[in-house]
Amino acid sequence: MTPTWYREPSETPVFILTITAVLVLVGLTAGLTVCIVPIIVLIILVMSYGSTQAHHQELMKSATPVSPTLTPELYALVKQCERELQPGDMEVYVTNSREMNAYTFGLSTPKVVVLYSALFDVMDADELKFIVGHEFGHAALGHTWLNTLLGGMAGVPMPIGAAVLLTLAFRWWNRICEYSADRAGLLACGSLNSATRALVKLVSGPIHSEEQYDRIMAAIDAEDDNIMNVLAQSFATHPMIIDRIEHLRSFAAEKRIR
Template sequence: MAAITDIECLRFNYESSLLREIESRLGAIPTISQMQSKNFLALRKRNLLGDAMLISPDLLPEVYEIYSNCLNLFGSNLQGNLFVRQSKEYNANIFSHNQKFDLLIHSALLEDFTSNELSFVLGHELGHALLGHSQVSMLELLSLTEELKPGLISPETKELMFRWSRTAEFSADRVGLLCCGQLESAAKALFKTLSGLSGISIDRILNSFHTQYDILEAQMEKCRNEQSWIGTHPMVPVRFKALELAALDIIFFRNQSSVFSQRGFRKVDQKISSILFTLDKYLSACNEI
């Protein structure tokens, strides 16, 4: 399979429009400096070498192969290490600086996730690196600014920053799907992360996601009509819906990236943007009550 050198087209359109809005409010997209980013990568690596295990082909050949396959898919100069740390929580995180990164996964993922599910998780994390999400660290920037100059960033801009952080997850999911190449594995990985359950058939998982998303949609309507409460952002069912809508295009892109038509994909993108925009609108309306 030919390497995919440009994944910018997978960046969720809503993410780009939120960034533009934040830029217009603050005068620039808030990014950490090259020096801060370089220092943080070095500090994080020192910490990881001390309190996590570096995964080598010798230690875990199968896991290393899944990781290498994901990395090779992008054929770029992206270089980094994979670490594992003991934790029962299904989680992973990455920090990148220019083309370098370090990726940490929790041990529970290696124990409970299949190869393809792991490929989705690793691809998701690499997506954050490829799309430069580490540099636009909104939440860190927000807490730092609040500490130094409380009240400098308006509540509306803060809300936009939170929205951006959530939306970046949707873009990263697309890269995850690009790596694992199957909606089913991506759905299973999201399901396991959310529920902690293994051994449920894919049909039941897909049905449950559909049902939960439908209930959520009805809840959004209710919220609009009766000003009831949604609670927190229902990230995972919406992330599943977004992946499902984009899956055919992403898998086509994986197989034939050179002839991929962005026109059709942008329509899907618009549909997901509108779901998220509506959800964000209702959520902020609900939270004001």
């Protein structure tokens, strides 16, 4: 046996003391984290609530509300989408912008959908139904508040590795939410062709001929052939358009929507 009798007598008690101190500190830090996380999430939720309320107020001043008197045709279209998807209490606004975009937000009711005016220069009625239905889908499925909640959790300070993992998971969920909202858009417009054209026009802008449409479609089709695009998608909040179209095609086939 190796002789150890010459060990300095205080070595063992000090070692035990050190180990105890480490365990106590780890325990305290973990406990503190467990207590602090809900507080940080709550603070972020309250701040988000405040900023969405302010954004709503701002829209009421600067954007056009969709109403039977101000925008009768669009109002009828929005009501059709509402009947189809029953997303709950919704307010829809049109804001002046040359950008082609739409979004929804709100932690409480009514949820708000904002449509950018450029959409009306490019989309026909069925394509617009897809866009409105997509946003109603986000609202109906609770994505607006789930996004804020998950975003709040992602705001909690954490080691860089954990933050990257969390971001990847969050974005993955974001992308699946887009597929779900696209399904709602398809149900609202009832046509795979219109849903696909709406998605294509969102990236291409106006389309003037079928040849132009086929050319753009071929370019979109090649999107997922590039490995860099596929890798970049892991960090994106939205899937590639070709993936969205392919998901729509299989959902349409499943539900016999043509």
